[in-house]
Amino acid sequence: xxxxxxxxLLKTEIGKVWGRPILEITVAxxxxxxxxSVQPITxxxxxxxFLDIFRSAVMGSVSATVASLMLPWIIMCSVxxxxxxxxxxxxxxxxxxxxTPISRKMFFMVKFFAVVLxxxxxxxxxxxxFVGLTFYSSPWLVLxxxxxxxxxxxxxxxxxxxxxxxxxxxxxxxxxxVLTSLLANFFIWYPTTIDTKRALMEGVGYANYLCLTPxxxxxxxLDKLLGIVPKGIPLEIADALEYTLPASSFAVxxxxxxxxxxxxxxxxxxxxxxxxx
Amino acid sequence: xxxxxxxxxxILVIIGVIMLFNLWTVPxxxxxxxxxxxxxxxxxxxxxxxxxxxxxxxxxxxxDTVVAPKPSQDDIDNWSGEGSMYVSGDVIRVEYEAFVRxxxxxxxxxxxxxxxxxxxxxxxxxxxxxxxxxxxxxxxxNETVPIPVSIKFPPETGVVYREADKFFVSIxxxxxxxxxxxxGLATTLLTKHxxxxxxxxxxxx
Numbered sequence: 001x002x003x004x005x006x007x008x009l010l011k012t013e014i015g016k017v018w019g020r021p022i023l024e025i026t027v028a029x030x031x032x033x034x035x036x037s038v039q040p041i042t043x044x045x046x047x048x049x050f051l052d053i054f055r056s057a058v059m060g061s062v063s064a065t066v067a068s069l070m071l072p073w074i075i076m077c078s079v080x081x082x083x084x085x086x087x088x089x090x091x092x093x094x095x096x097x098x099x100t101p102i103s104r105k106m107f108f109m110v111k112f113f114a115v116v117l118x119x120x121x122x123x124x125x126x127x128x129x130f131v132g133l134t135f136y137s138s139p140w141l142v143l144x145x146x147x148x149x150x151x152x153x154x155x156x157x158x159x160x161x162x163x164x165x166x167x168x169x170x171x172x173x174x175x176x177x178v179l180t181s182l183l184a185n186f187f188i189w190y191p192t193t194i195d196t197k198r199a200l201m202e203g204v205g206y207a208n209y210l211c212l213t214p215x216x217x218x219x220x221x222l223d224k225l226l227g228i229v230p231k232g233i234p235l236e237i238a239d240a241l242e243y244t245l246p247a248s249s250f251a252v253x254x255x256x257x258x259x260x261x262x263x264x265x266x267x268x269x270x271x272x273x274x275x276x277x
Numbered sequence: 278x279x280x281x282x283x284x285x286x287x288i289l290v291i292i293g294v295i296m297l298f299n300l301w302t303v304p305x306x307x308x309x310x311x312x313x314x315x316x317x318x319x320x321x322x323x324x325x326x327x328x329x330x331x332x333x334x335x336x337x338x339x340x341d342t343v344v345a346p347k348p349s350q351d352d353i354d355n356w357s358g359e360g361s362m363y364v365s366g367d368v369i370r371v372e373y374e375a376f377v378r379x380x381x382x383x384x385x386x387x388x389x390x391x392x393x394x395x396x397x398x399x400x401x402x403x404x405x406x407x408x409x410x411x412x413x414x415x416x417x418x419n420e421t422v423p424i425p426v427s428i429k430f431p432p433e434t435g436v437v438y439r440e441a442d443k444f445f446v447s448i449x450x451x452x453x454x455x456x457x458x459x460x461g462l463a464t465t466l467l468t469k470h471x472x473x474x475x476x477x478x479x480x481x482x
Contacts, residue, residue: 020284028291035299043327044311044426047411050325054409057327133443134329137384137408 006106013114017080029072030122034130037061037068041134058135059226062145065127066152067192067219073119074189074215077157078181080115081164086177089168095275104270112165112262116157123153148225155254156218160185162261169265169273192216197230200237211242211250214257221250283461289454296447300439307432312342312425316416324412324426329440330405331430336390337399338377338414339425344369375422378415384408393417399429407442 018026038061045053088094088111098107128146135142167181191213199207211220223230224247233243316322326336346366348356356362374395381390384406392400404410414424430438 023284024287024291027288028295031292031295035295039303041327041329042306042309042428044309044412044428045325045327046313047323047325047409050327050409053325054327133446134407136442 002103002106005102006110009102009106009110010114013084013110014118017084017114018118022076022080026072026076026119026122027126029075030069030126031130033068033072034065034126037064038130038134054135054138055141056228058131058138058141058145059228061131061134062127062142062149063219063223063226063228065131066123066149066222069123069127069153070156070189070192070215070219073123073153073157074160074185075182077115077119077160078164078167078185079178081112081161082168082177082181083174084111084115085165085168086172087174089172089275090174098275104273105266108266108269112161115164116154116161119157120150120153124150145226148222151251152218152222152225152254155258156215158258158262159214159254162258162265163188165265165269166261169269188213189215192219196240196242197233197237200240201234208240208242211240211245212253214254217250217253217257221247221254224250281461282457283465286454286457286459286461289450290458291454293447293449293451293454296443297451300444300447306430308427308429310337310339310425310427312339312423315421315423316414317421318416318419321413321415322424324414326410326412326426326428327408328404328410328428329407330442331438331440332405333401333403334438335399335429335431336379336381336402336412337427337429338379338394338396339427340374340396341370341372342423342425344371373420373422375416375418375420375424377424378413378417379426380413380415382411382413384410396424399427405441407440 041057043053043057085094088097094107098104124146127149128143131146132139132142163184164181167184168177171177171180191210192215194207194210196207196210196216199210210216220242230243237243311324313322313324345368346364348362348364349366352362352364376393376395378393379390379400380388381400381402383389385408389402389410390400402410412426414426416422416424
């Protein structure tokens with residue numbers, strides 16, 4: 001019974017959050033960023049090495065696409081999550097719904113996953129489509145490699161969403177919550193734009209720890225999952241954390257980031273959050 | 278979230294238009310050259326060329342190669358002993374003549390070109406498929422030489438080179454999206470008109 005109620009609630013919440021023109025704007029933003037990262041390929045190689053180089057090209061394409069999709073993720077996830085919680089609180093809808101037999105636990109999970117799950121699915125579909133358009137001579141390889149982005153995008157979006165919920169529950173006003181959530185997520189995303197290899201070679205002190213930030217760590221995790229081996233790494237930076245830590249370390253790190261944000265927010269919402277001012 | 282014909286059509290149109298715009302603005306590589314190890318007499322070397330269906334281009338068998346300069350005593354003295362060595366001086370361009378047989382096989386296994394000649398020469402090839410074109414070069418001359426190959430899409434012909442398959446997909450998306458959008462809008466208008474008519478009849482009664 002509660003599962004059916006939860007599903008019905010999820011369906012309604014998805015319809016509310018992703019109403020026109022939100023889905024259209026998200027698709028447009030993601031399509032623009034994806035197409036910018038998938039470039040035409042012309043390469044002459046030894047015929048005997050072609051399959052390996054082709055596989056590397058597909059892996060590189062998937063990695064570059066996910067890196068470019070990260071900014072639309074962050075924008076849409078932070079805005080929609082803040083809107084979803086803060087607007088419902090401000091308009092009194094949250095109070096009305098929670099006065100019904102629907103539990104706070106279900107309410108929180110429905111609102112949270114109504115934003116995260118469609119974004120994960122949309123990112124995966126667009127990545128597979130656009131990478132597949134360039135490499136459709138090996139469709140199974142494209143599909144296999146694109147599956148690796150699912151856990152990465154899910155964890156990354158859970159973190160973004162958690163931050164959005166934190167801001168929304170603290171600020172409790174729609175526009176300030178949206179702006180603050182956007183800024184906070186953008187600030188955490190920014191380290192992914194820094195060229196870590198160059199920074200390490202120039203001896204920048206913090207460059208070694210950039211890979212431990214949530215979004216940069218997610219991209220490094222994806223590269224390790226895909227099996228991308230960085231080439232041309234000078235000896236003096238070969239022992240940097242980004243190159244020495246295994247994929248499992250980054251997986252644990254991402255799960256840790258999600259847990260320290262989402263679980264406390266969940267517990268706070270179901271036990272302590274005052275729905276009346 | 279109701280994904281009716283109107284919304285689906287709009288999404289397809291958005292993706293199609295963005296793809297069309299991207300195809301029109303992204304530059305296509307004009308020329309590309311590669312060479313590997315020298316080919317012995319009578320031996321065949323196979324190149325793999327990954328290419329999109331860009332239309333008519335030229336595959337060339339070249340007759341020049343570049344050779345790295347030898348390190349000087351200063352370069353050796355300045356080298357730390359680990360990693361790569363910096364070599365001062367310009368690369369040396371060497372020209373030669375070779376008699377080469379060129380065979381080009383498309384990704385679907387069709388032989389597009391089978392020709393012999395003295396380097397340098399180029400042959401026109403119509404690239405209609407996406408995938409690996411295999412270039413077999415056989416050294417029919419009398420000395421071991423590297424045989425560079427090149428791919429060229431001359432800009433001066435006035436032809437616009439675009440990836441034909443992606444262009445086709447973007448046209449299909451845009452067209453089907455437009456049709457769906459129009460169907461959705463027409464259905465919505467008709468439904469609204471019917472409701473308004475029924476309401477007026479009910480009011481009268």
